[in-house]
Amino acid sequence: MKSSEWLKNIFSIAYYLMIFGWIILLGFLLYAVFINPWDILKILRDAEEFKIESGNALYTTLTYEILSGGFWIYIFLLFKNLMKNLLAGQLFTRFQIASFRLIGQLIIYITIIDALAYFIFRIIFQGRLRISADLFDFWFVIGIGLFSIFLSSIFNNAKILKEENELTV
Amino acid sequence: MPIIINLDKILEDRGVKSNQLAEKIGITKANLSILKTGKAKAVRFSTLEAICEALNCQPGDILYYTPKD
Numbered sequence: 020m021k022s023s024e025w026l027k028n029i030f031s032i033a034y035y036l037m038i039f040g041w042i043i044l045l046g047f048l049l050y051a052v053f054i055n056p057w058d059i060l061k062i063l064r065d066a067e068e069f070k071i072e073s074g075n076a077l078y079t080t081l082t083y084e085i086l087s088g089g090f091w092i093y094i095f096l097l098f099k100n101l102m103k104n105l106l107a108g109q110l111f112t113r114f115q116i117a118s119f120r121l122i123g124q125l126i127i128y129i130t131i132i133d134a135l136a137y138f139i140f141r142i143i144f145q146g147r148l149r150i151s152a153d154l155f156d157f158w159f160v161i162g163i164g165l166f167s168i169f170l171s172s173i174f175n176n177a178k179i180l181k182e183e184n185e186l187t188v
Numbered sequence: 189m190p191i192i193i194n195l196d197k198i199l200e201d202r203g204v205k206s207n208q209l210a211e212k213i214g215i216t217k218a219n220l221s222i223l224k225t226g227k228a229k230a231v232r233f234s235t236l237e238a239i240c241e242a243l244n245c246q247p248g249d250i251l252y253y254t255p256k257d
Binding site for chain 1: 215222223227228230235
């Protein structure tokens with residue numbers, strides 16, 4: 020199998036796993052709201068970036084995770100569509116340029132929002148200040164977003180060169 | 189664009205049709221149309237040479253420059 024096919028399949032699997040995880044989170048939230056929050060608290064108490072010890076913290080975190088997860092699923096959907104378009108044949112199209120730029124921008128925005136949200140949650144629910152800027156969790160993902168925007172500008176240059184080549188008689 | 193393609197007039201003067209020229213110089217009718225309508229971004233020397241040879245003219249008869257307003 021070609022590397023591009025592998026990448027497309029890996030992204031498809033990751034996309035469906037994310038949807039599955041998102042549905043589980045939604046189930047947790049609905050269970051916590053309508054049945055019993057303490058069962059969910061037991062499960063999630065030490066699983067998150069900070070200790071969830073109250074019902075309010077649980078609802079807020081779960082709601083935020085669902086929103087943030089939905090955003091990531093949308094980014095993966097965009098990337099899945101982009102891979103499909105890239106493998107379909109035509110290269111350096113407007114769709115590909117716009118997709119790379121949008122994916123990069125969304126990755127950067129959501130990563131910064133995620134970091135800020137956890138920073139605020141820690142202050143509100145644990146009363147302590149802690150900035151987490153792990154290389155892998157934050158800077159690496161920001162780097163991926165910037166690389167995607169860079170790819171968009173490369174594709175844009177390639178599109179101009181391709182058009183010039185096509186219009187050379 | 190300030191470079192004007194004068195191919196239509198030369199073709200008319202020589203009594204040659206576009207498709208005949210395209211066939212003679214070995215380019216597609218679509219590419220010749222791109223050249224005639226001024227949409228081309230560049231012209232290869234080999235194409236220019238073939239056109240000049242086929243129409244018995246000089247490059248300056250086909251292309252001329254008009255300054256922008």
